[in-house]
Amino acid sequence: MTKLILTHEVSGLGAPGDVVEVKDGYARNYLVPRGMATTWTKGAAKQVEAIQAARAKKAHDSVEAAAAVRDKIEATRFTVTANSGAGGRLFGTVTSKDIAAAVAEQGGPSIDRRSIEIKQHIKTTGAHMVVVHLHEGITAKLALDVVAA
Structure with missing residues (x-):
């Protein structure tokens, strides 16, 4: 299993900023190449916070x-x-x-x-x-x- 940070909404998986665990092939062949997710690292907490703040601000404003x-x-x-x-x-x-x-x-x-x-x-x-x-x-x-x- 691979731990990822979603950068775009993925139906049935989560919203931008969510930390999810998916199978290795799904991460390697689909999510990461299409820019829908990035690999999770220990220093990624700041990145997750930034994505969630942008999501809250953007979310069709209200x-x-x-x-x-x-x-x-x-x-x-x-x-x-x-x-x-x-x-x-x-x-x-x-x-x-x-x-x-x-x-x-x-x-x-x-x-x-x-x-x-x-x-x-x-x-x-x-x-x-x-x-x-x-x-x-x-x-x-x-x-x-x-x-x-």
């Missing part, structure tokens, strides 16, 4: 601000265009990066792609729902229409 963003997201339907074949089947899938870009292009609030949770792969045209984590305990349901390009 619950009220996150709730306002949630209301704005849930009041709008967003459209993503993708290449598709016969029957509405997509060539590939719609990713969280595509969704974040579509929201920004259509005048929605700025969303971090890592906060978007796609329950099932989006591989067809039509209406879909995804979840956006805005603050601890505050999530928004984003209505998404996938149309053929």
Whole structure:
């Protein structure tokens, strides 16, 4: 087991500044190369405190601000265009990066792609729902229409 300090939120594992223990391969092959975590050392206590202070300051400033963003997201339907074949089947899938870009292009609030949770792969045209984590305990349901390009 490897002890790490998370630098980004990892679904099911923790938030930035948390000290977690994960299997060696998960740390070496996924978390550290993607910049989601750094290895824990004895002198890392200051680093953990700095990350937690930044997280507390940044966390969508307040619950009220996150709730306002949630209301704005849930009041709008967003459209993503993708290449598709016969029957509405997509060539590939719609990713969280595509969704974040579509929201920004259509005048929605700025969303971090890592906060978007796609329950099932989006591989067809039509209406879909995804979840956006805005603050601890505050999530928004984003209505998404996938149309053929």
